[in-house]
Amino acid sequence: MADSIHSKLQIVMFPWLAFGHLIPFLSLSNELARKGHRISFLLPKNAEIKLQNFNLYPNLITFHTLKIPHIHGLPYGAETTADVPRSLETLLATAMDELYDEIKSFLRNLKPHFVFFDFAHWVPEIATEIGGIKTLCYKIVCPATSAYSLIRSPEKSVFMASTAAEKVRPPPGYPSTTVVLHEHEAKLLEFLFQEYGKGVTIYERLTKGMTQCDAIALKTCREIEGTFGDYIATQFKKPVLYTGPVLPDPEKGPLEEHGLSSWLEKFEPGSVVFCAFGSQLILEKKQFQELVLGLELTGLPFLLVVKPPEGTKSVEEALPEGFKERVQEKGLILDCWVPQLKILTHESVGCFVSHCGYGSMWESLALCDCQLVLLPSANDQTLSARLMEQDLKVGVEVKKDENGWFSKESLCKAVKCVMDKDSQVGCLVKENHRKWKEVLSSPGFMSNYIDSFIQNLYELLVK
Template identity: 80%
Template sequence: MKMGESTEESKLEIVMFPWLAFGHLIPYMNLSNEIAKRGHKISFLLPKNAEIRLQKLNLYPNLIKFHKLTIPHVDGLPCGAETTADVHRSLESLLATAMDELYDEIKSFLQNLKPHFVFFDFAYWIPDLAREIGGIKTLFYRVVCPAVTSVTSIRSPDKSIFMASTAAELVKPPPGYPSTTVVLRECEAKLLSFIFHEYGKGVTFYERVKKGMTRCDAIAMKTCREIEGNFCDYISTQFEKPVLYTGPVISELKKEPLEEHGLSNWLEKFKPGSVVFCAFGSQLILEKKQFQELVLGFELTELPFLLVVKPPQGTSSVEEALPEGFKQRVQEKGLILDCWVPQLEILRHKSVGCFVTHCGYGSMWESLALCDCQLVLLPRPIDHIFNARLMEKQLKVGVEVEKDENDLFTKENLCKAVKCVMDKDSQIGCLVKENHKKWKELLSSPGFMSNYIDNFIQDLRELLIEKT
């Protein structure tokens, strides 16, 4: 703050430097909009090829300025790769190495700008760099479920902690951990072993997250205390520093047309609340057999369905992966697309009654706060599994599709989960609907989300008052 300014009068200057993945870039962009809405300045560091997509989301271009980064080439990365959307998951470690090689460019940028704060997540070296420059506070802004953070950054790197000896093992917390636990089956627990693998040159994923959270001035979480406060309290205790809440930070609703791909006319053909909508995000790609189980499961429900999904592994189009005779059987009742669609507008359409979701953190909050659909949970990546268990076990707002010991689902189990929530006489369906209604009323109540942002900004000002 400048001399003579009160904390209320001062405007903050913040640098955003998220991990090079749209699942991180977009939440950082949403938070930037909320902060800029209150008159503060944002410098947003992002790869060149991400600018076009994020430019559309920038609601305050006079206050949010993009600083385009040229991502260094690292041997083994595809030419021009700049985000995780450009690489296979197995190459993400090389992308992390490329991000770390931006050190000198980021240092020069921060020395010239001298912002009040830098928000970061995977660039674990930011706190040390900020201290070297002086006068800059750092926030580790986490945009995944706090339960994931508590597992991947706190526990001793002993793989046995995560390995389940039975099919229903609990990931057991240390003494004093809140009563809420996350149930992981053996195949899921083993997936957590990736955090001990190299993620960037000379650093594991575990070290990358833990160092960032240990060395920053404060930790910020994209959540609210009412839903995940117990996890955040535990994290605050373990790292002995404040955990700040931004609230869910859902992007502002914009009326987007459904005419493209004939969606509007297609949806209008069906009765209110009868259509099953399934979307798996922009990066998730299913194996061909799982894709076929998915579409056959929807066929078994005998309900109209809209599926938005990428072509399965090893195929060039969705159509070529369809089971024999499937297209003819479902005819007008099923629509499968492999392109971008306005998800929120679809969820809010009167004909849509069920949302089968991969449980991405953004989709989780959107489905809780902005739609009335029944929720069927079909998580894929490990962090999405935590989101699904939160929604099913703690909030009781959805039903998860059962999987086998190899983490695979069947068409029968998918159909069973959909029928469970869509059957008007189902006790479980009525329970999750009532709980969903309760949480939606809270999250969408006047002032709920804006108050979180206002309090968050006040927390930032108080951090500045502390001696750097």
């Protein structure tokens, strides 16, 4: 252990086995290593191979390979959520929990100053047993999600028996009347009480980690989400630390993937609609067809990145009849990884239709000038969308019916609302977006957050 408050820190990172968690943890690791601190990063072999190039400080960030135990029902070789359907993620969580003894042995031998975790709710228990190790629960989703969803009655029977209105009613003292779920979105909260690992629900996994850790860290800034951070600190009676958004450096070089550069350059500056739904969302076929028809209806060139719909082997087989012939080269649909940030900053792209994943939220808010259309699907994404539309007023959410479905008309209306140069709403969100981007990209803004965060870590060591 460090003898001096000025000694460099030794930190262990143990994120959930999903790239949407691994990558933000690695991004924070890079920022800490940039300041000279040592990181031991725990991850499966296949993830290590894919993330190797994102480790910017291999002399300070050491990947420690975890062999994920095989659980009956889990496909052989499955190591991350990318390897399994959503229905089998609970088995992957069980496999992670079986790493308990290996993690304990690793921490006992290394004796780091800190362990950062999220889904491994048993990490604080190990740290307490070993002694001298501080634990941080690092939340890489919108803080409103924790504030709104986790501060509730833990009784499944009471929660699930309540009316829709009661389910979505914010907990006492919740700091917003706008960043909330609507009544017909009550089902988005049902996942909280589903089993996620053997004998443990998602609610129990997340709340136990936040209750037993030494501090909670949020991947955000006070200027935008400080009220939610304050509420979490009060409710969980824990210090809440802010890392800042931890944004990636702008990607340099030409956009060579899939001929995207030459395709985008065919169109006028700011005219292309870019629509992306992240790496996990799979739409039903009918909803997929409404999506592509809505993009066609805008009359604007569009680039759509989406997985093949449920029950189909390819995007092409799910397209509506006559769609390809009508759209021709004005629309491009891909079902593979693309460099999102490079696309967002391309001069031809003027609108981003986003699923409001937290990483995408920050990239669109701080690193590009696109008009924002918000099309969330999950609980955390929906609250992020409400934050952006209702509080920050930087985008327009696509309206859905009571079943959570959007129509081609509602998507087209939202896109036209922000892309029409004479639209009052479009002008308002553009100006607000400009103001927030200016704040977030101001000199020293991000680095000051990291410096303050590191100082907070040192202060935790002496408590």
